[in-house]
Amino acid sequence: MLARSVATAPTARFPKALIVPHAGYIYSGPVAAEAYAKLRAARGTVRRVVLLGPCHRVPVRGLALPEATVFATPLGEIAIDEAAVKALADLPQVVKSSAVHAEEHSLEVQLPFLQRVLGDFTLVPLVVGDATPAEVAEVIETLWGGPETLVVISSDLSHYHAYERARAIDRETAQAILGYSTDIGHEQACGATPIAGVLLAAKRRGLKVELLDLRNSGDTAGGKRQVVGYASFALWDAEPEFSAAQGRTLLAIARNSIESALGTAKRAPLPNEAWLAQPQASFVTLTQDGALRGCIGSLEAQRPLGEDVRDNARAAALSDPRFPALSAEELARTRIEVSLLSAPKEIAFADHADLIRQLRRGEDGLILECGGARGTFLPQVWESLPEPEQFIAELKRKAGLSPAVSTAKCRIRRYRALKWKEGAA
16 A cells, blocks of 8 residues: 655645546536635645546556656646556556547546646546446555545536436436445446445545535536536545533633623633644624524634634624624623534435425534525524424525525535533533
């Protein structure tokens, strides 16, 4: 197995693997970008990319490496990882072929994205032909490494169906991928074999699969008579667990942030603890006698957790547009709650009834996006809106939409929340 030494300092959270489409940028670029945006924190950490995609031009038995030592794009050259190539030398399913790579676009279309988000890295480009999922998984696991290694699978979904038919097929495929299925056919995804291989490896290692975007060329830059489907997925290591003691630390950070903003205490430095330096999305909620008094938060993990809680606490106290700024006199009777959000995951649903069936009362926080409108409800909102139909209708209102707006036009993601509240056991 090939491994590289990595720094012991804490690293920011980003996916271990991506599944992204490879059509022309005007068609699939926005869908791929949803995945590559998750790699913002990977720059400087990821030093090797293992890139797998299907062959479209020249058939091959197994997985083909190029004979070249460098790939070049308008953004510069990318060196082939020589150590990785040597690590694969004893695997019989891996061959070298210039012909297979010569006109193959499924890998090369990903390179500018990777260069833009990662900067400097080495590449292991593998075109996947006639191979089993197990053979692909063996290659991926040989190169698995640590946080310095990213795995990228390049694949479009269904091809040349009418728009609504394609949407139905692609929703089923997305659900199969979310279920770690290795039975996806090439009619569903041209990269079905490398997808199956990475799913085998992901399931063995306990990775979680997240659907980021699901569209087709009829949604981006093409007509709707015959479309090609696109999806992007992120595969994550298990999310970190948090203790009651860590929850008390977060509550203390939030209260001190509000006290210092109101001038009743000095601003304390954040504790020098690694877990507080990890990017994490949080919400800070203020209540008085059980009634909401302010709530501000982050839906995406974009800054260190300690900073996120500190800034959201101040904003909840002073900048929630629904309430006047909190006064120092009110603070003593104000209770603080801190919620940590898991990474939002898109819900693939056939229609409104299917969406309602999939909702988990008391557990799901939801993000609803439709056009330029967006709203979210934390899982705690189920306490006051226990019926799924009512929950969705009120979420539409919060986003500035009519409850009559069809959910089929909306993108809906869900997340979980871990919360701590002052005064709770």
